[in-house]
Amino acid sequence: xxxxxxxxxxxxxxxxVPALRPHASHRxxxxxxxxxxxxxxxxxxxxxxxxxxxxxGFAGGATGRRVRELLSGSAGVADALVPVAGSSRRTVAVVxxxxxxxxxxxxxxxxxxxxxxxxxxxAYEGLLAGADAVALCGSLxxxxxxxxxxxxxxxxxxxxxxxxxxxxxxxLRRGVAARPDVVKPNAGELAELTGSHEPLRATQDARRxxxxxxxxxxxxxxxxAATPEGRWRAIPPARVRGNPTGAGDSVCAGLLxxxxxRLPWPDRLTRAAALSAATVPAPTAxxxxxxAYEELLPRIxxxxxxxxx
Amino acid sequence: xxxxxxxxxxxxxxxxVPALRPHASHRxxxxxxxxxxxxxxxxxxxxxxxxxxxxxGFAGGATGRRVRELLSGSAGVADALVPVAGSSRRTVAVVxxxxxxxxxxxxxxxxxxxxxxxxxxxAYEGLLAGADAVALCGSLxxxxxxxxxxxxxxxxxxxxxxxxxxxxxxxLRRGVAARPDVVKPNAGELAELTGSHEPLRATQDARRxxxxxxxxxxxxxxxxAATPEGRWRAIPPARVRGNPTGAGDSVCAGLLxxxxxRLPWPDRLTRAAALSAATVPAPTAxxxxxxAYEELLPRIxxxxxxxxx
Numbered sequence: 008x009x010x011x012x013x014x015x016x017x018x019x020x021x022x023x024v025p026a027l028r029p030h031a032s033h034r035x036x037x038x039x040x041x042x043x044x045x046x047x048x049x050x051x052x053x054x055x056x057x058x059x060x061x062x063x064g065f066a067g068g069a070t071g072r073r074v075r076e077l078l079s080g081s082a083g084v085a086d087a088l089v090p091v092a093g094s095s096r097r098t099v100a101v102v103x104x105x106x107x108x109x110x111x112x113x114x115x116x117x118x119x120x121x122x123x124x125x126x127x128x129x130a131y132e133g134l135l136a137g138a139d140a141v142a143l144c145g146s147l148x149x150x151x152x153x154x155x156x157x158x159x160x161x162x163x164x165x166x167x168x169x170x171x172x173x174x175x176x177x178x179l180r181r182g183v184a185a186r187p188d189v190v191k192p193n194a195g196e197l198a199e200l201t202g203s204h205e206p207l208r209a210t211q212d213a214r215r216x217x218x219x220x221x222x223x224x225x226x227x228x229x230x231x232a233a234t235p236e237g238r239w240r241a242i243p244p245a246r247v248r249g250n251p252t253g254a255g256d257s258v259c260a261g262l263l264x265x266x267x268x269r270l271p272w273p274d275r276l277t278r279a280a281a282l283s284a285a286t287v288p289a290p291t292a293x294x295x296x297x298x299a300y301e302e303l304l305p306r307i308x309x310x311x312x313x314x315x316x
Numbered sequence: 317x318x319x320x321x322x323x324x325x326x327x328x329x330x331x332x333v334p335a336l337r338p339h340a341s342h343r344x345x346x347x348x349x350x351x352x353x354x355x356x357x358x359x360x361x362x363x364x365x366x367x368x369x370x371x372x373g374f375a376g377g378a379t380g381r382r383v384r385e386l387l388s389g390s391a392g393v394a395d396a397l398v399p400v401a402g403s404s405r406r407t408v409a410v411v412x413x414x415x416x417x418x419x420x421x422x423x424x425x426x427x428x429x430x431x432x433x434x435x436x437x438x439a440y441e442g443l444l445a446g447a448d449a450v451a452l453c454g455s456l457x458x459x460x461x462x463x464x465x466x467x468x469x470x471x472x473x474x475x476x477x478x479x480x481x482x483x484x485x486x487x488l489r490r491g492v493a494a495r496p497d498v499v500k501p502n503a504g505e506l507a508e509l510t511g512s513h514e515p516l517r518a519t520q521d522a523r524r525x526x527x528x529x530x531x532x533x534x535x536x537x538x539x540x541a542a543t544p545e546g547r548w549r550a551i552p553p554a555r556v557r558g559n560p561t562g563a564g565d566s567v568c569a570g571l572l573x574x575x576x577x578r579l580p581w582p583d584r585l586t587r588a589a590a591l592s593a594a595t596v597p598a599p600t601a602x603x604x605x606x607x608a609y610e611e612l613l614p615r616i617x618x619x620x621x622x623x624x625x
Contacts, residue, residue: 020406022421022423024421027338027339027419028338028419029336029337029338029412029417029419030336030412030417030418030419031419031420032419032420032422033419033420033421033422034422034424035421035422035423035424036424038423038424069378069381069382069385072378073378076378097329097347099408099421101421103338103339108338108339109339110336110337110338110339110340110341110342111340111341111342112331112333112342112344112408112410113341113342113343113344114331114344114347115343115344115345115347
């Protein structure tokens with residue numbers, strides 16, 4: 008089983024409007040609802056790849072109840088979310104149907120009490136016992152300590168479970184120092200962590216800060232990876248039109264599935280890059296287009312070299 | 317008891333952002349949730365004025381469940397909403413905190429099946445037996461016939477219950493022809509109904525089309541009323557800054573409470589105009605500021621004349 012952690016779960020709403028105009032009134036022509044937060048997106052992609060997945064993190068209030076209701080319809084995803092008294096957040100993606108441009112509105116998460124954070128850590132430790140790998144994904148809701156991911160990484164390492172971290176800012180900085188197996192920053196997160204805007208140099212630098220492997224997702228330019236086994240770059244054939252929301256989560260799913268299947272790094276990166284590119288044309292943010300994925304797989308170019316043994 | 321009907325109930329969300337920028341990502345700094353749809357707003361104002369109120373209409377899905385949960389916390393408002401298989405809609409008001417300008421996103425309502433519409437009509441007839449007055453408010457969800465309000469007005473008239481109608485477009489046109497006791501269009505709705513942009517002439521014309529009394533709400537310019545007892549204008553002292561959402565619903569509440577208390581028309585209009593103006597500075601759309609209301613009451617100017625007996 009692969010475990011994914013989403014401390015700041017969300018109900019993701021996608022609204023279609025002809026074009027968003029500030030200070031006007033809009034009739035929404037199409038509404039989609041799905042359980043969101045990066046770890047839930049990663050879990051859905053892993054389940055679609057045939058993996059057994061369990062999701063944990065927090066869910067609360069009417070929004071949390073709706074997230075769990077929708078999750079119960081996601082085949083292959085087991086719900087081990089921990090209740091919280093506050094209400095889980097909504098995110099609203101307003102898509103201009105004429106251009107595909109998206110305006111994002113993100114509610115803040117619920118305030119998590121110290122006792123709730125303790126209850127989560129206990130549940131997490133229990134879930135690790137049955138996990139082949141764990142992904143720690145997304146932002147921290149208010150009340151959760153900024154060193155939360157560092158603590159969860161140490162617990163996973165003590166349990167011998169490989170751990171992937173996908174977050175930003177100070178939680179990423181502290182998490183990297185706790186020596187996760189993989190971190191997956193995007194270009195902005197990597198630059199903020201290392202101070203370097205040069206991805207090859209920055210991925211190396213992030214390794215020196217404690218991450219065993221670093222895979223940076225660079226949007227249409229693909230992936231750059233620095234690992235103990237070597238350095239690679241994986242590039243999709245062409246820019247894909249659509250909504251890039253969730254493309255980074257598909258990268259995490261590709262890397263995790265490759266990790267538990269013990270694929271060589273170039274194959275993991277090929278899968279992750281193809282999944283990521285196949286997420287962009289999917290009609291709903293955070294899902295991937297299986298036909299596009301299968302067409303992209305043989306067309307990903309991986310360059311680089313293994314470290315001399 | 318006063319009955320209000322909201323066929324297209326909503327969960328109204330108010331989001332505060334520094335300033336809405338199309339195609340950017342926004343962190344929402346403040347989220348407010350309340351049960352919405354015009355009839356629910358009218359009911360809350362009536363309850364705040366000390367009236368016993370029952371709300372009916374449709375509620376369905378997770379959003380409908382949340383609306384009912386929030387309604388159960390509204391003192392003095394009894395919930396007689398009728399279940400529907402589809403999901404009640406959300407509305408999102410995005411307020412730029414720097415300027416107060418508001419961008420509105422309205423989901424479509426659930427599709428109402430013919431059997432659900434029949435079940436509602438039966439419930440409505442039962443509720444009328446205990447009602448001193450009824451308000452029919454807002455848009456029709458998909459599936460409800462365009463002549464719905466006309467049918468509900470005829471049922472109320474047959475039961476001897478005075479009926480106020482507040483809607484727009486074809487449902488208003490058909491409703492007026494069914495001879496409601498009061499219609500409360502805004503300037504745009506009145507012009508669409510009558511073809512005249514001159515409010516005095518248009519209110520007279522709307523009476524000729526079947527409404528016993530017509531009260532047009534003209535925003536900061538107050539109210540214009542044409543009734544069998546005379547014609548009046550009610551004008552607030554000065555333009556009030558804030559969010560005008562719900563000001564029209566407060567007018568309906570003022571008119572209905574005045575009707576069941578058998579106040580003379582000038583007093584009803586004074587109350588309605590003061591409530592409307594006191595809705596604009598309230599922090600949440602659809603509520604009114606009681607202090608502002610009490611300060612405004614003696615400052616409303618009513619001009620006009622009673623019809624010669």
